[in-house]
Each structure stands twice: as C-alpha cells, then as structure tokens.
Amino acid sequence: MEFGNLNNLIYFIFPILILIVMFLGMKQKINILKSLKLKNKNKISILKIFFMTLGGVFIVIALLSPQKEIENENIKVKGMNIYALIDTSRSMLTEDVYPNRLEVSKRVLSNLIKSLKGDRIGFIPFSDSAYIQMPLTDDYNITENYISALDTNLISGGGTELYQALELANKSFNEIGSDNKTIILLSDGGDFDEKVLNFIKENNIKVFSIGIGTNDGNVIPKYIDGIKKGFIKDDNGSAVISRLNSDFLKKISEESDGKYYEVNNLIDTSTNFYIDTLNLERKNERDEKVKTYIKFYQYPLILGLLFILISYFLKEVIKDEK
Incomplete structure (x- = not known):
C-alpha cells in the first residue's frame, strides 16, 4: 500500500x-x-x-x-528529441517587446512544452559560449524550474555564439543515436554566420526558428547589480540599437526544412509549432514503465x-x- x-x-x-x-x-x-x-x-x-x-x-x-500497485508494464514510446537553444545575450534584454525579449522567450518556451506529447526536450542557453542546462527529458513538470532560471547572467559576455550551441546539441543527439535532430531556436537573430548554415546542412538538423523582437528594434538596457542604469553604447558614445534579424533566422529554417515563427507585441505565430510537427516522423523509440494501481x-x-x-x-x- x-x-x-x-x-x-x-x-x-x-x-x-x-x-x-x-x-x-x-x-x-x-x-x-x-x-x-x-x-x-x-x-x-x-x-x-x-x-x-x-x-x-x-x-x-x-x-x-491510498493505492496498491497491481501491474508494472513496459511500453514502447515514440517521440522526437528536441533541444531548445535559448539566446541569453545582452541584446535579449531589449524592450521592443514587453517586458523584454528574454522574458517573452521564456513564456513562449513554456507554452511550447505544454503541446509536447511523448517528445523529449533539453535546454541549451547560449551567448559568448553555450552549455547544456537541462539534458533531454520527457518530465515536463521540472522544465519550469529551468526556464525560470534563464537570464543574461548565466553566461558571461554579451555575444551570440549559436554555432557552439548547435555543436553541443548535435553531440548529444549522436551520443544517444537519435535519428531525429530537432532544434527550437529562440533568438533575435544576431549576426549572419555562414558556418552555422553549413553545420546544420552537414548534420541534417531541422531547425524551427522563433524570432523574438521587432525590425525597428530598440536600445539595449544596461544593468548594474540588477538595476537598470542607462543603455549600452558603442565606441562613439551612441546608444546601440538591436533589431530583429529575421532574415538570418528564416534562412536557417529554410535550409534545414524547418519553419520560422515570429513573436512580438502584435503577433505570435509560434503557436503553430505543434500543428507543424504533427506529421513529423517519430523515429526515436524507447521503453517506459507504466504502473497500474487500484485505488482505495x-x-x-x-x-x-x-x-x-x-x-x-x-x-x-x-x-x-x-
């Protein structure tokens, strides 16, 4: 009992x-x-x-x-292996979406996870470098804790090292022998990088890009000890304007046979992700134990x-x- x-x-x-x-x-x-x-x-x-x-x-x-276990059964579960690559560079603090790009990314990611069924997901934040914050899991209940912990202080520096994040994800896919390599990329785009496109094509990675921000953009706030103090400036003393680079994100998704979505204060097309992935083949199969109980x-x-x-x-x- x-x-x-x-x-x-x-x-x-x-x-x-x-x-x-x-x-x-x-x-x-x-x-x-x-x-x-x-x-x-x-x-x-x-x-x-x-x-x-x-x-x-x-x-x-x-x-x-109160309950008693009456049966313990092994079942086959099919699903995708997905890594969410989350841009945590300083430009994600830009407030051209409310309250800022990073908080919107966290909200979008949380909503996407609610649509998953049997798929495993992991998190890789990236900025000047990248690391696996949460390995692949189908325990969606624990994901909220990891999402809440995402901020621009996780990784020092303010750049956007997408290539390293993709390398980490691909290595993890290869280690578990995953046939489906699916990436959800949440970013404002950063700078165009040809080697990112080549890496995605060479390793058969499917990327669903989610562009967070606007084409007009805004200044990047500067925070000291958690308090906003002015804006980030260039060498000439002018405020740096960060704009959504949707062209690069669209290119990534087109080259990898994925989809591009955009999120700002007026639209959120990321809600189509679940429908767009319904027809994807779930090749990855794993055993899971299912317990049956009699209730008292x-x-x-x-x-x-x-x-x-x-x-x-x-x-x-x-x-x-x-």
Missing part, C-alpha cells in the same frame, strides 16, 4: 484545528452551564469531538489517494463521512444541577 498524493499531507492541519476548536468550545460551554447551574454529560461531548476529529482524519487519508480512497472517505454524521447526530443532554 502506498499514497499517490503526498502533497495533501498539509491538510492534516484541519483535523487538528477541529480538535482544538471543539475542545475549547466544550470547556467554554461547561463554564457557561456552571454559571447557569446546569450540567451536561461530558462523555457525549467528548464522543462528539472524537468522532468529528476522526472523520476529518479519514477524509484527509482519502485525499492522500473511497473507503476512508466513506468512514470519514460516517464518523462526521455520527458526531452530528449525537445529542447532548443538559440537566439542572438540582
């Missing part, structure tokens, strides 16, 4: 509160009756408290979902309600002390 929802342990506070409140109420009632020279049978009052508290305990046990929550629930009803219908008898 085990419990399937231990998060509900906190609800044991309610039977404890019931016990305390009813016990204090009984004491107050006794004092009032004494002042009126009346008395009641304390045994019945104690039984009412006991049954009400016990009923609360059994209901909380039902919320814990109904038994403590019935007992809990029964004890509460008994407590409710117990009648206290009040008599004159004389």
Whole structure:
C-alpha cells in the first residue's frame, strides 16, 4: 500500500484545528452551564469531538489517494528529441517587446512544452559560449524550474555564439543515436554566420526558428547589480540599437526544412509549432514503465463521512444541577 498524493499531507492541519476548536468550545460551554447551574454529560461531548476529529482524519487519508500497485508494464514510446537553444545575450534584454525579449522567450518556451506529447526536450542557453542546462527529458513538470532560471547572467559576455550551441546539441543527439535532430531556436537573430548554415546542412538538423523582437528594434538596457542604469553604447558614445534579424533566422529554417515563427507585441505565430510537427516522423523509440494501481480512497472517505454524521447526530443532554 502506498499514497499517490503526498502533497495533501498539509491538510492534516484541519483535523487538528477541529480538535482544538471543539475542545475549547466544550470547556467554554461547561463554564457557561456552571454559571447557569446546569450540567451536561461530558462523555457525549467528548464522543462528539472524537468522532468529528476522526472523520476529518479519514477524509484527509482519502485525499492522500491510498493505492496498491497491481501491474508494472513496459511500453514502447515514440517521440522526437528536441533541444531548445535559448539566446541569453545582452541584446535579449531589449524592450521592443514587453517586458523584454528574454522574458517573452521564456513564456513562449513554456507554452511550447505544454503541446509536447511523448517528445523529449533539453535546454541549451547560449551567448559568448553555450552549455547544456537541462539534458533531454520527457518530465515536463521540472522544465519550469529551468526556464525560470534563464537570464543574461548565466553566461558571461554579451555575444551570440549559436554555432557552439548547435555543436553541443548535435553531440548529444549522436551520443544517444537519435535519428531525429530537432532544434527550437529562440533568438533575435544576431549576426549572419555562414558556418552555422553549413553545420546544420552537414548534420541534417531541422531547425524551427522563433524570432523574438521587432525590425525597428530598440536600445539595449544596461544593468548594474540588477538595476537598470542607462543603455549600452558603442565606441562613439551612441546608444546601440538591436533589431530583429529575421532574415538570418528564416534562412536557417529554410535550409534545414524547418519553419520560422515570429513573436512580438502584435503577433505570435509560434503557436503553430505543434500543428507543424504533427506529421513529423517519430523515429526515436524507447521503453517506459507504466504502473497500474487500484485505488482505495473511497473507503476512508466513506468512514470519514460516517464518523462526521455520527458526531452530528449525537445529542447532548443538559440537566439542572438540582
């Protein structure tokens, strides 16, 4: 026997509160009756408290979902292996989208993950360098913690080293023998890089690019100790304007037989990603264990309600002390 929802342990506070409140109420009632020279049978009052508290305990046990494993089966799961490459360079702090490009990227990535079914995803942030922040996983519940941790301080420097991020992803794909090499690229585009296009074609990587920002762009805020202090300037003292390089991102997706999406304050075409990948062949197959349980929550629930009803219908008898 085990419990399937231990998060509900906190609800044991309610039977404890019931016990305390009813016990204090009984004491107050006794004092009032004494002042009126009346008395009641304390045994019945104690039984009412006991049954009400016990009923609360059994209901909380039902919320814990008691269960017993009756079968453990291996099944075949097919899905894509996907690496999300997230641009964390300083230009992603540009506020031409609200609140800035990086926060929009995090929101878009979170929404994309909700559409995945059986696919594994990993995260590779990149700036002047790149690293695997989260290896490939199909445990989508843990992804939010990694997404929240994404910021421009993860990697020193402010450049956009997309090539290194692609190398890391490709190496990981090769290590697990993945036939499908799928990349989701979230970036403002950075500078055009011919070797990126060559690498993608040579290694048969399919890239779904998501351009974050606008063609007009905006200045890049400068942060010191987490506080915005002016803007990043060039050698001539002029504020640097960062614009979305959609042409480069479109080129990457076209060359790799992927798709390009764009996100700003007015449009978000990244929502088409799920539909666009439905027809992709899921070649990667893996074994997963599926456990089957028989549930027993109904038994403590019935007992809990029964004890509460008994407590409710117990009648206290009040008599004159004389």
